[in-house]
Amino acid sequence: MIRTIQIGKHISAQGVVVKTLGNGMIVIRAGKQMLTGRPISRRVA
Numbered sequence: 001m002i003r004t005i006q007i008g009k010h011i012s013a014q015g016v017v018v019k020t021l022g023n024g025m026i027v028i029r030a031g032k033q034m035l036t037g038r039p040i041s042r043r044v045a
Contacts, residue, residue, distance in 0.1 A: 001016070001017050002014060002015065002016055002017075003015070003017050003026060003028060003039055003040075004039070004040045005025075005026060005028055005035065005036075005037030005038060005039055005040065006037050006038050006039075006040055007035060007036075007037040012037075012040060013028065013030050013035050013037065014028070014030065015028035015029050015030035015031075015035065016028060016029045018034060021036070024038065024039075025037060025038055025039075026038075026039050
């Protein structure tokens with residue numbers, strides 16, 4: 001599943017979910033990088 005995370009105040013990234021951490025953060029794979037951040041809530045249009 002593809003998710004969007006917030007890494008910094010104005011930086012976000014999108015990628016495939018690798019795992020969910022116990023503190024509510026998620027790890028995604030964006031290209032060759034593994035990034036950790038807070039998930040951005042989904043909105044229904």
